[in-house]
Amino acid sequence: MKKFWILLSAITFAIGLTACSAEKEEAQPENKESEEAAKPAANPKSVMYKFYMSIVSTINEADADLNAYEGAEEPTPEEKAAASESAAAVATKVEGLEVPADLKDQKADLETALKEIAESYKMKSEELKKDAPAFDAADEKFAQGEEKIGAAFESLEMNKPSLAKEL
Template sequence: MKKIWILLTAITFALGLTACSADDKAEPEKTEKAETEKAEQPAVNPKSAMYKFYMSIVNTINEADADLNAYEGAEEPTPEDKTAASESAAAVASKVEGLEVPAELKDQKADLDAALKDLAESYNMKAEELKKDAPAFEAADEKFTQAEEKIGAAFESVDMKKPSLAKEL
């Protein structure tokens, strides 16, 4: 009788191991299949895409506007500062014109393209004003504000708060 119990226990144990090892083999296939499906259809998070695009705008402008900021912050800027600021503003405009709205933001593309156009125009206006004896930036600042409003509208369309581009720069 002991031999039968030992034999039945061994058979039960063997069946249990076989069943467990079969599950282990099937599980990686399911995992690989799920990962492949995720790779084929990436989830688009418009908030993340919007934030990344916004930060690319900020970084692009900050890379080229140091001389312009120095001019605007100087108490008595020199003619060399003025020339450098004009070149800086033109460089910013050129870089902003080169930015592309990501495909993930197709619903906000119109607002963002218009905002980029206004930003570039604002910096071009500053570059032109700096070539004058007494530059006035009111029109350029107004154009910049229009760009900020369009960016804000794009942010609100994905349920995000409006950013302040002026504070980031």
């Protein structure tokens, strides 16, 4: 009789396992599109911060000569020429940046900011070709771009960054 009960419980256990494994297979998505749809959307604050840091790093990669010129007490003509090239390089790099798709609500402000920042570096590059360069207009243009970035941050309830301090 014990053998009969052991056999019966083994059969019941096997049927239970078969039923459970069939349910798990049905619960798995059929294709990768379902898996992608199930993924949570990217956190816009995180995307914004990463994009902002890419702006900072892009500018910092190319503006060393410009910073050296601006920090020098009596810059040489060679430093001035290198600073002009540096500013032009920054403008080109900033123009090449693209706003992430996850920031669609902030895209207009960010694209305008990138254009204004690039324009400010172009203006500095042109000013450095003059005998007595003046950066007031370029600095004003940069501040406008920085303000647009701040507006994009505030739209996500984030604190406004200071791009000028990062550079």
